[in-house]
Amino acid sequence: MSSEPKHNVKRHSERQFHEQNQINRVLDNQYVAHVGFIDPDTESPYVIPMGFARDNDRILLHGSTGSRIMMLMAKGVDLCLTVTQLNAIVVARSAFNSSMNYESVMIFGKARVLQEDEKDLALERITEKLIPGMWAYGRALTKKESAATIIVEVPMDKVSAKSRTGEPSDDEGDIALPLWAGLLPISTSFGAPITATNAVGIPVPPHIG
Numbered sequence: 001m002s003s004e005p006k007h008n009v010k011r012h013s014e015r016q017f018h019e020q021n022q023i024n025r026v027l028d029n030q031y032v033a034h035v036g037f038i039d040p041d042t043e044s045p046y047v048i049p050m051g052f053a054r055d056n057d058r059i060l061l062h063g064s065t066g067s068r069i070m071m072l073m074a075k076g077v078d079l080c081l082t083v084t085q086l087n088a089i090v091v092a093r094s095a096f097n098s099s100m101n102y103e104s105v106m107i108f109g110k111a112r113v114l115q116e117d118e119k120d121l122a123l124e125r126i127t128e129k130l131i132p133g134m135w136a137y138g139r140a141l142t143k144k145e146s147a148a149t150i151i152v153e154v155p156m157d158k159v160s161a162k163s164r165t166g167e168p169s170d171d172e173g174d175i176a177l178p179l180w181a182g183l184l185p186i187s188t189s190f191g192a193p194i195t196a197t198n199a200v201g202i203p204v205p206p207h208i209g
Contacts, residue, residue: 017103017161026085026103026161027054031130035061036080037072052081053129058153059107060122070150073111079154081107089184092168093177101183103163111152122151133207 017023033052038045048069053060059081063070073079088101114122123146124135168181193204 017163023105023159023161024054026105027083030083030085033059033081033083035069036082037077039072040077051126051130053126055122055125057156059156060126060151060153061111062123062126062149062151065148065150070152073152074113074150076110079109079111081154086186088186090168091180091182091184093170093174093179093181097168097170099164101164104161106160107154107156108158109154111154114151114153119146119151137205137207
């Protein structure tokens with residue numbers, strides 16, 4: 001896979017990044033992709049948040065066989081997947097110049113429905129992305145559950161990535177104002193596990209924490 005995006009950033013093109021490792025890191029650090037598409041029946045745009053996993057150079061998505069978006073994906077509608085990591089609120093001396101530090105990846109393409117012999121591996125990849133260790137620990141998927149699930153892959157052939165870093169970009173004339181400027185860092189972390197009421201007495205497994 002080429003790391004050179006085929007969709008270039010037009011506004012603030014200097015913020016575009018091409019490094020595959022950085023693209024992969026953003027995707028691997030996040031759990032939700034916003035999947036945009038045009039419904040061919042209503043010609044209306046939709047953006048659906050979906051759990052996802054990156055598996056090498058493809059994105060894996062899953063859903064119910066009765067899900068409209070999954071059925072549209074199976075028909076080959078054009079997709080735009082967006083994944084964003086917000087790192088800080090940038091506080092400038094004016095509201096106009098205030099901003100956000102972020103990394104964002106957009107992936108364009110069509111989905112391919114995975115066949116039955118491909119689904120187990122894909123489901124393992126998705127499960128292990130969300131809850132590492134769960135595939136070996138949890139109850140195995142039943143044939144009925146597998147049959148009720150559609151899994152698709154979207155190749156990472158067309159990628160556009162953009163980021164903003166650094167301090168506020170105040171106007172030259174604003175810097176002398178006695179107003180605070182800086183960054184409000186944002187971090188996401190897991191809290192302590194909370195045992196379900198019907199699992200009281202069962203120890204938290206090592207893969208959970």
